[in-house]
Amino acid sequence: MDSFLLGLIAGSFVSIGAYSVLIGDNPLSKFTENLYMGILGGFIFATNWNYVRTSAINPVLQGNYIFVVAVILCVMLFSRLKIEWLWLSRYPVAVTVGAGLGLAIRTSVMADFLGQINATVLPLNNINNLVMIVGTVTAAAYFIFTAQMEGPYKYVNQTGRIFLLAAFGVTYGQTVSFRFELVIGRLVDMLRPEVALYTYAMLLLVALGLGYGYYTKKIKWYSGR
Amino acid sequence: MSLMDKMLALDQRIIFALMFIALAFPILSPVILPMNIQQYSRDSFEFADSIPSGSVVLIEGGLGAATYPQGGPGLEVQIVHLLSKDIKLVFFSIGTETAAWTVTAIDNALAKLPSGVAAENGVNWVHMGYVPGGESGVAAFANDIRSVKTEDHFGTPIGQIPLMSDINKASDFAALFWWGGSEGSIPFGIRQIVTPFGVPMTGMCTTNEVPNYTPYINSGQMIGIIGGVRGSAEYEYLMGMPGLALGQAMATNFGGLLWALLVVLGNVLYFVARREGGAK
Structure with missing residues (x-):
């Protein structure tokens, strides 16, 4: 079985797990939610770390010391992990928000006000x-x-x-x-032809599992309409 | 309990099941209903078609796992469209996940390219990868690409990429195609690239965001917009390359018809029940 097909089958399984929340909160839907959050959190961290490494740490190592400021600000963000040092993380946040706000406002007048007013004349x-x-x-x-x-x-x-x-x-x-x-x-x-059978089998398994859970009251039945 | 009371108290899980059938049926048994091409999609297509050969354009790939099925087919067809006209493409993404999905779009598009079309990485296209910082990142990228990116998505140093040799800021591009998905980032492009650099732009967003961005089209700040799966389907149709999006657009029609029927039925039953003194 190639990795592409395996990915489709895994995707089908977690999709059914996520959609099972429609018939009520249950362990499978919780599992898929947490799985998604974990994978995405790890992926975002790894991608951002790679960016910091290539765009800030490497230039510093090559003698471009202005990027030391960026690295220090980046490290300061992690200070929020310890409550006594939380105040330190406010500085990089303030820099980010200030720069973002300034850049957005710079052209907002033209893009979002004057342009829109002109469009109604x-x-x-x-x-x-x-x-x-x-x-x-x-x-x-x-x-x-x-x-x-x-x-x-x-x-x-x-x-x-x-x-x-x-x-x-x-x-x-x-x-x-x-x-x-x-x-x-x-x-x-x-529902791709090569995956559909797995999807139907998983649907059946999930339905049986949830049915058993609800019947034995091990899973609370959804009370909403 | 009368039939009407039962209908008004219908368990929503029955509606979910009906909707599942309505959406799955057209996928299992494809049905093509007549479709008109929206002006916004036609404008987007014609704008891309009007770009001269040899130009370099900037593409923001903002489609993720959830939005790729809607915009992905359209992006793939647009890549085919532009590369077939010998237009050079520079991609970037403002999301981590979306940078990876942009690679998927490029790979799928290259697989669809007619034989003889040049599509060499670094020469005909380059993916600059993830640019963090949201709107600030876009502004920095637009002003000085080398201050933000030292290498492309695959780790090739920017100095070794032939396509990037004369490119370093937004004004070096002939056009901007912003495939924002549901990022809500189209205004970033307008505020940081269109307004300060005068680069013409078209956008793509999910269906629910189309009303938010049409004012930018009316004001001339954006030329057209590809809205959701229907926009992608229309691009496929205009390119003469019917694909996944067209089938999905038909499934959306079936879901929409059932939804409209349920809304009408619910309102009729509500007013009848109210007349009889039942519903409040």
């Missing part, structure tokens, strides 16, 4: 532009909480609410579709 020559302008203005006006709900503003507020509800509906529909796609992505691999 449209000629009123078609229905799409009209909807865009009315939707933007009324939805923004909906969040004026200091105005009284009377006179023309009442209608502006109600129109804004309709646009917001429509936007929420679109987002909800897209989110549901995304969840389908996640399941389908797994099913495509789990």
Whole structure:
């Protein structure tokens, strides 16, 4: 059996374990969750350590001493593992947050404010532009909480609410579709002809195991609807 | 208890089982329903198609284990598309896991390439690998690649990569393709590469994030977007390379139909029950 097929079978097994949470919290779903967290934690640590080694430690060893600052900041992050030294880890976090914030704000005005405002300055020559302008203005006006709900503003507020509800509906529909796609992505691999038999066998085993657990009350039955 | 009360109190596990059948059935017995190409996907395809041969483009590979089935087929086809036009590709990823999945996309795309298309690592494409630091990392990478990366994903020193000899900042690229998956990172590209360097960009995100990023298309900051599995399927269709995404898009249709039916049924039953004084 080659490693690719073995990976598909293992993937199928842990997917069934993860999805078994849908019929109630159980040892198998917990096992797969913890397995995933453990593997991902280890992988992230190893990848980041490799990056620190190649991008900071190696340059220092080659005489580029400016990277000593980066290495020290990196080591300081680990001080949070000991409560007495926790305060030390706040400095690299502050540097990271400060640099990130500064870099983001630098172009946010253009990218997220002026660009978006420009996009709503449209000629009123078609229905799409009209909807865009009315939707933007009324939805923004909906969040004026200091105005009284009377006179023309009442209608502006109600129109804004309709646009917001429509936007929420679109987002909800897209989110549901995304969840389908996640399941389908797994099913495509789990139902491959060379893996399907293993998947069905595992489904049966899991169903029997969980059924036995629930019947003997060794696993608490899910009480939700 | 009447049938209507039973329906309103339906155990959600029955709905899960019905949904499982609706999603699995089209995978086991493929059915192709008619599909229109969305303008955003067409714009993305046409933009990629308009890039002149010999250009160098930047690709952020942000697809992970969960999102690869949705965006992966589209990314693979886009790699085939660009390499077939003799466009040089520089990949990078802002996630650890996604850097590894980008290698999968490259490998799968190379396997699909028509014979005679040049696709040598380091010459026609290079994967610079994981760039940490989120948006700060993207900003540093865009300003000076060598300050962030000393070697590519496979450990080759950057000085030994022919493709990188004249490349060191975002303005050296003709275009940016941001395959963000569900990273929520498309604004990083817009804020750190499109706005300061004027590099044109298209994006890819999961279906649920499409409404978040369409304002960037309306404002002209992004040219098009490939949304989820449907976007990938449309790219496959436009390239004339139907593959995994097209089959998955059909399964999404079946799930969507069942979901819409359940929403309508639930609302009708609710209003009928309320009229009869049952539901609150």
